[in-house]
Amino acid sequence: MLTWFSFALRRMALRAGASIVGAILMLVGLGFFTVALWILLVEMRDPLFAATVLGGIFLGVGLIVLALAMRHPRRKLPYGYPPAAPAPPAAPAPPAGVGAAGVPGATMPGLMGALMQGVGAGMAAGAARKRPPE
Numbered sequence: 001m002l003t004w005f006s007f008a009l010r011r012m013a014l015r016a017g018a019s020i021v022g023a024i025l026m027l028v029g030l031g032f033f034t035v036a037l038w039i040l041l042v043e044m045r046d047p048l049f050a051a052t053v054l055g056g057i058f059l060g061v062g063l064i065v066l067a068l069a070m071r072h073p074r075r076k077l078p079y080g081y082p083p084a085a086p087a088p089p090a091a092p093a094p095p096a097g098v099g100a101a102g103v104p105g106a107t108m109p110g111l112m113g114a115l116m117q118g119v120g121a122g123m124a125a126g127a128a129r130k131r132p133p134e
Helices: 002-044 047-070 108-130
Strands: none
Touching: 002 047
């Protein structure tokens, strides 16, 4: 298990490093592209025109990125698990006596059933708490 964990950690580090290097290279390219566009616009008109055009482009792209980041998903995502199929009818209860746990009337299947019921109730409560308000 430790080998798998170290492999996964190494793969995540390589992905993160490659992403950071890619982002830096894209920023350098954007800088050169901006300078080239500035030179082109200054040759066409004057520096005020170039600054206005570049400022408008960066402002517009920034507003579009913010709008995309703040939009809400249009489709509803399912939360939790789908409803379970109804349980088959339970077997008749054993006679009251001392069960496997030393508790009167407690049998191992009964204790496991109670445990699973509690786990299911906890999962349902957690899923209900995580749902966003509609």
